[in-house]
Every structure is written in structure tokens, then in C-alpha cells.
Amino acid sequence: MTEYVIIGDGISGSSAAETLREEDPEGSITVITDEGEPLYNRILIKEHAKGKLPEAPISIHEEEWYDERDIDLSLDTHVTRIDTDEKVVHTHEGEDIGYDKLLIATGGTPTQLPVPNSDADGIHHFWTFQDARKIREAAEGSDRAVIVGAGLLGIDFAAVCGAQDIEGKYLMRGDRWWRYALSADGAEIMHEGMRSKGVEPVFESGVDEFEVDDDGHVTAAVDPNGDRYECDWAGVAIGLTFNTEFLRDSDVEQNNGIVVDEYMQTSVEDVYAAGDITRFYDVLLGEQAQNGSWGSAKEQGRVAGVNMAADDEAEPFEWVSSYSITHFDFPFLSFGHPTLGDDHAERKYSDTEWRRIAFKDGKIVGGVLIGDLSPQSKFKQLMREGRVVADQKEVLLEKSVDLDELAPTQEQ
Ligand SMILES: Cc1cc2nc3c(=O)[nH]c(=O)nc-3n(C[C@H](O)[C@H](O)[C@H](O)COP(=O)(O)OP(=O)(O)OC[C@H]3O[C@@H](n4cnc5c(N)ncnc54)[C@H](O)[C@@H]3O)c2cc1C
Structure with a gap:
């Protein structure tokens, strides 16, 4: 046995x-x-x-x-x-x-921020059910929160603020949310989504230190510009x-x-x-x-x-992953490896619709869809087939993607 x-x-x-x-x-x-x-x-x-x-x-x-x-x-x-x-x-x-x-x-x-007082009472990380219970408790009845970490988990903290009617300041190091996968156009749709929930993105910011009261509870975050953001609690999701x-x-x-x-x-x-x-x-x-x-x-x-x-190499792992965000009035989906690749194509269709496709060696390796998720199964199919399609970006960026329009000679 x-x-x-x-x-x-x-x-x-x-x-x-x-x-x-x-x-x-x-x-x-x-x-x-x-x-x-x-x-x-x-x-x-x-x-x-x-x-x-x-x-x-x-x-x-x-x-x-x-x-x-x-x-x-x-x-x-x-x-x-x-x-x-x-x-x-x-x-x-x-x-x-x-x-x-x-x-x-x-x-x-979750990784702790390497700054003073990052382990203070009232600073939350998000991974376990226990974490979620504590965040819910902190959020209920609070007025102000600070969020750090401009990625897929940080945005969940923003959603908590929105749902619990908390004024949130979302401190980001660069000029946009998830800058490794989104251009300014795509990110702006997400920023508007945050604002619609009462969360203000703050760019070229971050946290240099947290301030605490006499009981050791967080009271504010100070960013590298010296700006101070008062808060009842903070959510950190930096990886x-x-x-x-x-x-x-x-x-x-x-x-x-x-x-x-x-x-x-x-x-x-x-x-x-x-x-x-x-x-x-x-x-x-x-x-x-x-x-x-x-x-x-x-x-x-x-x-x-x-x-x-x-007891053998019976089956390989072959999978196109996806990750969706449903906090806003528009859907968001990231699939495959949107931050990798050597080439990309993107288009904005409206104030709530945007698409980006990442390619490596001419093949799709991932992407991000905002607003309209309908092409996802087609892009995933092309990924699984390993088809070289980067020279046919116009077809892939059509609002309604028709794979029959792709040149058949490109199949490998
Ligand atoms: C708030 C939140 C929202 C998310 N939203 C999405 C989403 O919308 N879509 C999506 O696709 N993914 C989402 N994810 C990510 C997804 O949940 C993870 O990718 C997935 O759960 C990983 O599963 P895992 O089994 O690899 O690891 P985990 O779920 O982390 O499980 C690892 C387990 O091992 C235990 N463990 C660790 N070390 C030891 C040890 N030394 N001894 C004993 N036990 C140990 C841990 O306590 C834990 O229970 C989300 C994650 C979080 C936290």
C-alpha cells in the first residue's frame, strides 16, 4: 500500500x-x-x-x-x-x-511591507478565512482606510472599502494600477471603477511608514512624498x-x-x-x-x-488560467500570462471596454479583457493550438472576433 x-x-x-x-x-x-x-x-x-x-x-x-x-x-x-x-x-x-x-x-x-510599524494593529493582509473575518470586523463601522499594492489582491481591499462605504485611499507606486499588464488606457477604466466605489487612486505614492497611536493601532500612512493619509485600518497586498x-x-x-x-x-x-x-x-x-x-x-x-x-509521467499540466474581477459595473478578466511576451496589441472600444493581447514568438500567451469578455474562449483556443497570429492583430482586435478570418496558413 x-x-x-x-x-x-x-x-x-x-x-x-x-x-x-x-x-x-x-x-x-x-x-x-x-x-x-x-x-x-x-x-x-x-x-x-x-x-x-x-x-x-x-x-x-x-x-x-x-x-x-x-x-x-x-x-x-x-x-x-x-x-x-x-x-x-x-x-x-x-x-x-x-x-x-x-x-x-x-x-x-502575504509579504509585509518593509517599513516602520508595518506589523501594527489594524494593518491587514488578505489570504486566509481568518484574515477575511478580521478585515470584515475592521471595516464595519470604520470611516477611512489606506490600501497598498497595485495588483489583483489589492483591488479586493478597494472593493471592501466600496462595499462598506469607507473612504479609501489606494496608494500606488507607479502611475497606474497593475502597470505590468495594463496600459494607461486600460488602467484608467479600473481607476474609474475604483472612484465609483469611493476609493481614490493615488499615484507615484506608496508607504514609507505607518503611524500608530499609544495603543499601537495604525492611524496614518506616510508616503514617500511626505503626504500623510489618516486611516482607521490599512490593507497591504504587495505579493x-x-x-x-x-x-x-x-x-x-x-x-x-x-x-x-x-x-x-x-x-x-x-x-x-x-x-x-x-x-x-x-x-x-x-x-x-x-x-x-x-x-x-x-x-x-x-x-x-x-x-x-x-508512479510515472502519466499526464502533463496543460492549462490556460484565468482570473476575473467582478467588483465593478464592468467585468474584468486576465488570462494566461498577460505580463509576459515580446509583443502586444491593444485597443480601447469605449470608456468601459478595452482589450490587450500579449504574444511570444507570434503566439498568444495571455491578455486582459475589460468590459467585453466574449473573445476569451477564442483567444484561449488559439493559445492551446499554439497558432502564430501576431501578424494578424487587426482580426484579433475586431470587436467581434471571427477566427475564420485568420489566414489558415499561419497554423503550426
Ligand atoms: C482574497 C483572495 C482573492 C482571490 N481571488 C481569486 C480570484 O478571483 N480568482 C483566482 O483564480 N484566484 C484568486 N485568488 C488566488 C487563489 O485563491 C489561489 O491561487 C489559490 O487558492 C492557491 O491555492 P494553493 O492550494 O496553491 O495554495 P493555498 O490556498 O495558499 O493553500 C496552501 C495551504 O497550505 C498551508 N500551509 C502552508 N505552509 C504549511 C506548513 N508548513 N505546514 C502545514 N500547512 C501549511 C496554508 O496554511 C494553506 O492552507 C485569490 C486569493 C485571495 C487570498
């Missing part, structure tokens, strides 16, 4: 556990998580923080789900070290758990630090994330990794990449489970 151990019960770890049980009905499966609750929908915790959704629908698995599948779930258990020679996982309680196959699905932890501390004595290769091939296998035999934590070989992109999205983490967990049970 094969003994499988999974560290992490987020969507990637949980999806691997489910797949392993299907693929290997006899195997022993242990899932270890340092959170106090089984899998919940991390995407939906923002709706809870906004005050819109009660707790119940956010949970995905009850503990019975694991019992029914004969999966051993250890809650509140932190893995402190692994020994890949002895094939043992060590926990903070001094327990040693042996494995034949190990999956690391530990994701990341993730990957949870790899327990790997410090191991040979598992890391490169700002755990390096895996397309089969989710690490550099060490019988050790796999899945989800946000991986730097994986992206077969569509033709190079190593990273991805912080729910669908991708779920699929990586499933693929890892298949390959762990097969």
Missing part, C-alpha cells in the same frame, strides 16, 4: 487528495494543514470581508468529506521540516510522518512569500517557488509540488512560469495526483 502525504489543504492539496483516492482506492492518504479549518473557497472570502456573504457557503469541505474518503486530515499542524532521504515529514508537535510519495501544496503568505521554510535542509530545487516539470515533479524523486508555490514548466508558453490562480492550482493538484498514483 502506497503512503501519500500532502502538505497543504488549499485547493491544490485538496484536489490532489481527491484524485489520489480515485486513482488509488487502497493507498493511505494524509493531508496536513496548519489552518484550523478544512478547504474553503479562498476566492469567496473577499465577499465575506465585503460584508456580502455569510460564512457557510464559503466552506467547501466538512471534516466528514475526508472521513468518507478515508483521508486522514490533520488540522492546526505545521510542517517544520522534511527529510527526503528518510522520507519523513516532521511537524511542530514532534510527530514524524513517513511517506512513499509527498506533495508540497503550501502556497504563500506572496512562498511557504518553503520547511525545505531549508532539503535538495528540493527552488527558484522563487518550487521548480517542477510539467508532471509536477520536483528535482527530488517522489516529491511533487502543486499550486501557487510552483515554478512549473508551461508547455504552452515553452518556458517556466508561475501562476497564482484558483483554477490553475486545482488542475495542478489533479495532475500531481494522477502522476503520483501512476
